[in-house]
Amino acid sequence: MPSHAPDHPDPLERERAHLAASRAALRAMRADVEALDLKDVTANWVNAEALQHQVDQRIKALADLAHTPLFFGRLDYLHAPGAEAAEGAEGEQPAAGGGSTDTFYVGRRHVHDADGDPMVIDWRAPVSQAFYQASKKAPMDVGLRRRFGYTGGELTAYEDEHLTDPAEEEGTGKLLQAEIERPRVGPMRDIVATIQPEQDEIVRAGIGGTVCVQGAPGTGKTAVGLHRVAYLLYAHRERLARSGTLVIGPNRSFLHYIEQVLPALGELQVGQATVDDLVAHVEVRGTDSAEAAGIKGDARMAEVLRRAVRSHVTLPTEPCVVVRGSRRWRVPAYELEEMVRELLDRDIRYGAAREALPQRIAHAVLVRMEQAGEAPDDRVQNAVARTPAVKAAVKAIWPPVDPAKLVLRLLSDADFLAEQAAGILDADEQKTILWAKPPRGVKSAAWSPADAVLIDEATDLIERTPSLGHVVLDEAQDLSPMQYRAVGRRCTTGSATILGDIAQGTTPWATASWEEALAHLGKPGATVEELTQGFRVPREVIAYASRLLPAVAPGLSEATSIREAAGDFSVRAVDPAALDSAVIAACREALGHEGSIGLIAADARIPVLAGALDAAGLAYLAPGEETSAEARLTLVPATLAKGLEYDYVVLDEPAAVVDGEPDERTGLRRLYVALTRAVSGLTVVHAAPLPEQLV
Numbered sequence: 001m002p003s004h005a006p007d008h009p010d011p012l013e014r015e016r017a018h019l020a021a022s023r024a025a026l027r028a029m030r031a032d033v034e035a036l037d038l039k040d041v042t043a044n045w046v047n048a049e050a051l052q053h054q055v056d057q058r059i060k061a062l063a064d065l066a067h068t069p070l071f072f073g074r075l076d077y078l079h080a081p082g083a084e085a086a087e088g089a090e091g092e093q094p095a096a097g098g099g100s101t102d103t104f105y106v107g108r109r110h111v112h113d114a115d116g117d118p119m120v121i122d123w124r125a126p127v128s129q130a131f132y133q134a135s136k137k138a139p140m141d142v143g144l145r146r147r148f149g150y151t152g153g154e155l156t157a158y159e160d161e162h163l164t165d166p167a168e169e170e171g172t173g174k175l176l177q178a179e180i181e182r183p184r185v186g187p188m189r190d191i192v193a194t195i196q197p198e199q200d201e202i203v204r205a206g207i208g209g210t211v212c213v214q215g216a217p218g219t220g221k222t223a224v225g226l227h228r229v230a231y232l233l234y235a236h237r238e239r240l241a242r243s244g245t246l247v248i249g250p251n252r253s254f255l256h257y258i259e260q261v262l263p264a265l266g267e268l269q270v271g272q273a274t275v276d277d278l279v280a281h282v283e284v285r286g287t288d289s290a291e292a293a294g295i296k297g298d299a300r301m302a303e304v305l306r307r308a309v310r311s312h313v314t315l316p317t318e319p320c321v322v323v324r325g326s327r328r329w330r331v332p333a334y335e336l337e338e339m340v341r342e343l344l345d346r347d348i349r350y351g352a353a354r355e356a357l358p359q360r361i362a363h364a365v366l367v368r369m370e371q372a373g374e375a376p377d378d379r380v381q382n383a384v385a386r387t388p389a390v391k392a393a394v395k396a397i398w399p400p401v402d403p404a405k406l407v408l409r410l411l412s413d414a415d416f417l418a419e420q421a422a423g424i425l426d427a428d429e430q431k432t433i434l435w436a437k438p439p440r441g442v443k444s445a446a447w448s449p450a451d452a453v454l455i456d457e458a459t460d461l462i463e464r465t466p467s468l469g470h471v472v473l474d475e476a477q478d479l480s481p482m483q484y485r486a487v488g489r490r491c492t493t494g495s496a497t498i499l500g501d502i503a504q505g506t507t508p509w510a511t512a513s514w515e516e517a518l519a520h521l522g523k524p525g526a527t528v529e530e531l532t533q534g535f536r537v538p539r540e541v542i543a544y545a546s547r548l549l550p551a552v553a554p555g556l557s558e559a560t561s562i563r564e565a566a567g568d569f570s571v572r573a574v575d576p577a578a579l580d581s582a583v584i585a586a587c588r589e590a591l592g593h594e595g596s597i598g599l600i601a602a603d604a605r606i607p608v609l610a611g612a613l614d615a616a617g618l619a620y621l622a623p624g625e626e627t628s629a630e631a632r633l634t635l636v637p638a639t640l641a642k643g644l645e646y647d648y649v650v651l652d653e654p655a656a657v658v659d660g661e662p663d664e665r666t667g668l669r670r671l672y673v674a675l676t677r678a679v680s681g682l683t684v685v686h687a688a689p690l691p692e693q694l695v
């Protein structure tokens with residue numbers, strides 16, 4: 001690695017010089033791309049267009065963002081690492097200067113100088129891994145690990161660890177502490193500079209296997225999932241560019257919150273969706289009772305649907321007679337029946353079988369023609385398959401099925417449901433999911449989210465859903481078995497990263513175990529990792545929230561907190577008449593601190609609190625709207641708090657949060673989520689008695 005101010009006596013100045021030189025090199029890389037004249041290399045405008053798009057993307061990726069440091073770490077190896085380590089998997093990384101260098105600057109992207117020698121190495125390259133993994137116990141041939149501190153884009157500090165020096169103590173450095181305790185304003189940030197060893201292992205796990213992560217609130221599950229996508233895109237760019245990657249989150253506000261992380265890591269091509277988006281075959285306007293949603297989300301519905309789809313097949317009783325020229329060819333009913341039975345036995349989609357049947361019938365006709373001494377070719381078979389007689393036979397035996405109409409019929413025709421669900425759903429269950437008043441058609445039906453999932457399942461029974469290369473499913477604990485199946489069929493030929501916390505499951509059908517969830521996803525036996533080190537919630541606050549654990553998820557371990565600052569924590573009991581004003585007062589106090597503030601309350605309390613905030617002249621945002629230095633207060637309905645975080649949280653009336661859910665366990669879990677959103681301080685304000693588990 002060339003050093004650009006090798007002689008300066010001050011090491012900080014030498015590092016600054018390397019930063020300046022790296023930025024200059026990045027500018028030169030960008031200028032090179034901008035100067036490309038595409039006219040010379042492309043034969044036609046379609047190519048030119050596609051290439052220009054690629055070039056534009058590359059120019060964007062090469063932008064030097066003033067507030068994202070170009071590198072955040074440095075590794076001095078004791079020996080130059082081998083070329084295979086330096087070159088970076090299948091990524092676009094060029095070789096590291098012929099393998100002769102032993103100092104590497106680790107950053108968000110690769111930068112090289114005019115000779116092609118690396119100035120900054122991508123954090124995802126193999127040679128960078130020691131930055132995250134090396135320890136006193138296993139130094140990985142690293143003599144020095146240096147972390148850099150920045151203030152407003154300026155390199156202002158560094159911190160060294162001499163991993164092979166027995167006299168030096170190991171501990172969490174100041175820069176890491178400062179990064180974790182930095183006030184949170186704006187969207188979620190990347191954590192590339194401070195990924196911890198146990199997180200790094202998940203981030204860099206191979207693309208072949210599905211990884212499931214159970215982690216207490218604030219242990220970095222979301223962060224790890226996003227960095228894993230960035231890593232996989234680096235290590236398997238071509239493969240994933242073809243097959244695609246997708247991040248699935250619980251709702252829009254959550255997706256808004258995380259949407260900047262991947263672009264900050266240079267990845268612009270990752271899809272983001274909620275489960276509802278995936279299955280948006282119909283417009284969802286209705287809701288289900290918890291009971292009905294539970295049954296509709298149960299895996300048994302898959303079998304009901306399978307039967308219902310296949311119930312459309314009618315075994316033939318008539319022969320199929322094809323007329324060609326002066327001759328009539330007759331395929332008898334028993335032979336048609338054999339074909340149909342064979343297709344039913346094979347594990348292929350209803351639609352694929354429906355497409356195969358005319359060819360089978362035509363083939364039978366061809367065999368007869370040959371037996372009669374004719375010499376028909378493939379074209380004749382195709383022509384026969386398209387004759388009215390064959391088409392009519394197929395329509396009678398194997399008619400097209402519309403998935404939405406099928407589900408509509410199941411939910412409105414009691415006899416049809418009874419037939420398809422016999423031995424699977426009992427009479428009460430059938431009654432629970434039947435519509436009281438059947439809608440007139442697919443368009444006018446008040447479909448619920450669970451209905452849309454049923455339609456998705458039916459769609460897949462008819463035609464295979466295309467699979468992506470990798471899917472990250474966040475807040476996975478909340479999905480119903482049928483939703484897991486919907487996600488699973490989108491990564492049948494790919495792998496998945498499943499992130500969640502059983503204790504935060506707030507749907508009545510939330511999964512009881514990861515083994516179960518993974519089985520529904522079609523990834524049984526995937527490894528389950530646990531993260532317990534908490535980066536968000538202060539120690540006192542997590543201890544308070546963890547009082548709920550025995551009630552909401554017995555057996556799960558309490559998170560630790562690596563935050564050194566004790567955090568502000570208070571619980572205030574007030575008179576019912578003074579509740580709103582006490583909440584407003586707590587918000588004002590919180591606004592006295594730096595950073596974002598979340599006022600979390602039961603959904604039913606939101607209108608009242610919105611009024612109180614207006615009356616007090618306090619401006620507030622809705623979740624998903626970006627906080628900024630000017631607008632720092634967000635009014636958060638408890639049902640949207642999941643996955644989000646605020647520096648200071650004011651929690652309004654816990655009892656109301658619990659009462660907002662259909663059952664106590666779900667209510668306490670909702671409260672557990674609300675109690676674990678705070679980074680620096682939590683104020684609980686209540687007039688009603690607190691749930692006994694908290695006292």
Ligand SMILES: Nc1ncnc2c1ncn2[C@@H]1O[C@H](COP(=O)(O)OP(=O)(O)OP(=O)(O)O)[C@@H](O)[C@H]1O
Nearest residue numbers: 191194195196217218219220221222223535536643
């Ligand atoms: N290694 C790390 N270095 C710095 N910050 C980190 C690290 N890991 C996680 N964090 C921070 O901790 C906070 C919590 O992370 P994240 O939201 O990913 O946790 P989570 O496990 O998904 O939480 P929840 O269960 O509440 O959804 C975020 O602000 C994240 O940036």
